[in-house]
Amino acid sequence: MATMTNGAVRLRAVAAGLPATELVVGPDQAGARIEWRDAGHAILAQESPVEPGSVSIRTRLLIGPVHRRVADGVQVREVVVDGWRIEVEFESADRAALRDRAGRAAGRVGTSGPVEIRAELPGRIVRLLVAPGEAVVAGQQLLVIEAMKMLNELRAPRAGVVERLGVAEGDGVDLGNLLVVLR
Amino acid sequence: MGQRGSFSRVLIANRGEIAVRIIRACRELGMESVAVFSDADRDARHVRDADVAIRIGPAPAIESYLSIEAILAAAAETGAEAIHPGYGFLAERAPFAAAVEAAGMVFVGPSSAAIAAVGDKLAARRLARSVDVAVVPGTLEPVAASDPAGRKSIIDAADALGYPIMVKAAAGGGGRGMRLVARRDGLPDALAAASSEAMAAFGDGAIYLEREVRPARHIEVQLLGDAGGQVIALGERDCSIQRRHQKLIEEAPAPGLTDEQRAELHGMAIRIAVAAGLRNAATAEFLLDASGRFWFLEVNARLQVEHGVTELISGVDIVREQFWLAAGAPLSAAAVAAGARAGRPEGHAIEARISLEDPARSFLPLAGRLAPFTMAAGPGVRVDTAIAAGDRVPSDYDPLVAKLMVHAADRAAAIDRLARALEETEIGGVQTTLPFHRFVAASPAFRAADLSTDFVDDHWDGPGSWQAAAARALLGVGLAALEVEKDLPRPGPSAAADAAQDSPWLSAGRAAGVDRWPR
Numbered sequence: 001m002a003t004m005t006n007g008a009v010r011l012r013a014v015a016a017g018l019p020a021t022e023l024v025v026g027p028d029q030a031g032a033r034i035e036w037r038d039a040g041h042a043i044l045a046q047e048s049p050v051e052p053g054s055v056s057i058r059t060r061l062l063i064g065p066v067h068r069r070v071a072d073g074v075q076v077r078e079v080v081v082d083g084w085r086i087e088v089e090f091e092s093a094d095r096a097a098l099r100d101r102a103g104r105a106a107g108r109v110g111t112s113g114p115v116e117i118r119a120e121l122p123g124r125i126v127r128l129l130v131a132p133g134e135a136v137v138a139g140q141q142l143l144v145i146e147a148m149k150m151l152n153e154l155r156a157p158r159a160g161v162v163e164r165l166g167v168a169e170g171d172g173v174d175l176g177n178l179l180v181v182l183r
Numbered sequence: 184m185g186q187r188g189s190f191s192r193v194l195i196a197n198r199g200e201i202a203v204r205i206i207r208a209c210r211e212l213g214m215e216s217v218a219v220f221s222d223a224d225r226d227a228r229h230v231r232d233a234d235v236a237i238r239i240g241p242a243p244a245i246e247s248y249l250s251i252e253a254i255l256a257a258a259a260e261t262g263a264e265a266i267h268p269g270y271g272f273l274a275e276r277a278p279f280a281a282a283v284e285a286a287g288m289v290f291v292g293p294s295s296a297a298i299a300a301v302g303d304k305l306a307a308r309r310l311a312r313s314v315d316v317a318v319v320p321g322t323l324e325p326v327a328a329s330d331p332a333g334r335k336s337i338i339d340a341a342d343a344l345g346y347p348i349m350v351k352a353a354a355g356g357g358g359r360g361m362r363l364v365a366r367r368d369g370l371p372d373a374l375a376a377a378s379s380e381a382m383a384a385f386g387d388g389a390i391y392l393e394r395e396v397r398p399a400r401h402i403e404v405q406l407l408g409d410a411g412g413q414v415i416a417l418g419e420r421d422c423s424i425q426r427r428h429q430k431l432i433e434e435a436p437a438p439g440l441t442d443e444q445r446a447e448l449h450g451m452a453i454r455i456a457v458a459a460g461l462r463n464a465a466t467a468e469f470l471l472d473a474s475g476r477f478w479f480l481e482v483n484a485r486l487q488v489e490h491g492v493t494e495l496i497s498g499v500d501i502v503r504e505q506f507w508l509a510a511g512a513p514l515s516a517a518a519v520a521a522g523a524r525a526g527r528p529e530g531h532a533i534e535a536r537i538s539l540e541d542p543a544r545s546f547l548p549l550a551g552r553l554a555p556f557t558m559a560a561g562p563g564v565r566v567d568t569a570i571a572a573g574d575r576v577p578s579d580y581d582p583l584v585a586k587l588m589v590h591a592a593d594r595a596a597a598i599d600r601l602a603r604a605l606e607e608t609e610i611g612g613v614q615t616t617l618p619f620h621r622f623v624a625a626s627p628a629f630r631a632a633d634l635s636t637d638f639v640d641d642h643w644d645g646p647g648s649w650q651a652a653a654a655r656a657l658l659g660v661g662l663a664a665l666e667v668e669k670d671l672p673r674p675g676p677s678a679a680a681d682a683a684q685d686s687p688w689l690s691a692g693r694a695a696g697v698d699r700w701p702r
Binding site: 007008009011012013015016017018019021022023024025026027029032033034042044046059060061062063064077078079080081082083084085086088090 | 543608612613618648662663664
């Protein structure tokens with residue numbers, strides 16, 4: 001089974017009237033590191049673009065508390081850098097990719113078409129509560145995934161008939177695996 | 184007259200940092216201070232600092248800080264002997280000064296007659312010319328743009344003066360009722376726009392013309408005058424770095440002036456002040472063109488926002504001086520001595536006006552709650568503010584939140600000090616002009632004293648600066664988030680997964696009331 005996430009974060013800075021800036025930061029972010037001074041204050045140390053290996057740029061960051069959450073699992077922090085107050089939205093890159101897929105799927109599929117329900121977290125299917133051909137109502141429990149020793153219910157996003165199952169009880173699933181197709 | 188206690192009780196008809204600054208002078212002089220406040224300022228710093236505070240009306244300035252009746256009633260009720268208007272609001276309204284005088288109180292500033300004389304921009308231009316001071320070429324009589332004959336006369340005058348030309352409100356100030364016209368075909372629209380803007384802002388739609396002096400530096404002279412007619416210049420300030428005619432950086436002395444230029448400038452300002460019968464504190468504003476010539480712009484018959492930089496280099500407490508000049512005392516010996524030294528200034532002071540404005544979006548004014556709010560300190564640093572962390576700045580008034588001033592032996596050291604002080608200054612919650620000030624402090628053009636009123640347009644790229652800072656913010660937050668990666672919210676739609684989002688450090692942070700990163 002895959003690790004929980006690939007350990008990357010996707011970040012976005014948005015300001016009114018300006019083009020948004022996006023960045024994906026992974027664990028192998030070469031040439032940059034963060035040094036904490038106290039709660040909130042950190043120094044971003046970056047390698048010199050001219051002399052690789054030598055840290056030449058040190059930027060003081062004031063990283064504020066999470067002051068709101070937009071959407072599910074997206075946190076927003078205020079960061080003060082060089083006098084700029086920048087709102088940074090961030091979430092795990094895996095989750096961001098999943099949301100992108102979901103967004104695209106939502107744009108493509110009408111409410112009457114089939115709906116592919118995919119794993120939004122990696123884990124193991126511990127219970128399958130529906131069978132192909134079975135009619136379900138919106139919110140009805142479809143299956144249970146165990147992840148990190150916790151049981152997570154997956155419920156039907158709308159009413160329909162189960163067309164196909166992509167998994168069986170006991171299967172391990174990765175993020176994005178097909179679980180159920182509703183028609 | 185003794186230097187302490189010119190008045191037993193003084194009402195300050197203002198708010199914010201200038202009210203706090205005047206209250207401090209009152210305290211030093213052993214005078215009781217009376218603060219006035221609107222409903223938006225119930226918990227404001229000036230209200231807490233004053234000996235007495237009295238409500239004067241609802242939040243809109245027109246019903247509170249601009250209400251002559253409300254302020255006079257507050258003064259009568261509290262038994263104030265004098266009223267200090269600060270800057271802005273009623274400071275340059277001659278009818279207010281006259282009403283204070285008529286009520287038997289002392290107006291701390293020039294007389295109502297002198298305010299009226301220089302408040303009429305055209306009368307001031309005529310006055311300057313009468314004492315052999317060059318005024319910016321243009322017209323000298325007000326014209327009603329609504330009147331066809333007036334419109335024709337102004338178009339003829341514009342053709343004679345040449346383009347580009349400025350259309351200005353006769354009653355104007357602060358950049359309102361002002362239009363730059365590049366070509367003749369733009370003139371009719373500019374006349375209508377300037378006139379209606381002036382009518383709305385000042386109740387008087389009359390306009391006049393001035394040739395545009397460009398490139399130019401904005402240089403002004405601090406004046407003090409006593410009842411005996413003695414007038415001194417305390418030195419000049421360079422306020423060239425502006426946007427929309429609002430100053431962003433001010434410094435004293437003006438860099439690069441020769442002794443001869445400085446003597447000529449101070450002399451012109453004193454001649455205008457004497458001719459206008461100015462007492463107390465006032466400022467004469469000039470433009471310095473590329474050829475080194477000064478052109479008179481206007482007189483501000485009041486304390487200026489940027490008076491502090493002159494205080495730092497002259498050693499004179501201008502507000503303290505104002506109080507005893509208002510009481511009829513002659514200029515203090517210290518002020519006279521400082522005036523004598525003003526031709527050969529020593530030391531250098533710079534002020535950054537920190538406002539709630541977005542420097543990436545044309546300095547759009549903002550409002551809101553400020554936290555954190557950490558101001559610089561240390562050698563040679565003065566901060567005038569009425570804000571503390573957690574305060575909410577209302578949108579009803581000026582977005583200025585702090586004046587950061589630095590003082591050092593020379594200009595280079597003052598710029599180094601400004602850069603250091605700006606690094607120490609940390610404000611969150613609402614965007615401020617700090618990125619712009621930091622840019623100026625690091626700018627080679629500013630260090631080279633390559634100053635002009637076009638500085639912002641020529642040098643500042645707000646969106647680019649934001650973009651560069653955003654990239655660093657993203658990288659920093661990304662690296663910080665990876666350090667606590669295990670605590671990031673997991674993908675998962677269920678309640679159980681939501682519960683998992685409450686990681687130990689988030690919960691601990693909330694418990695502590697701060698919800699911060701660990702460490």
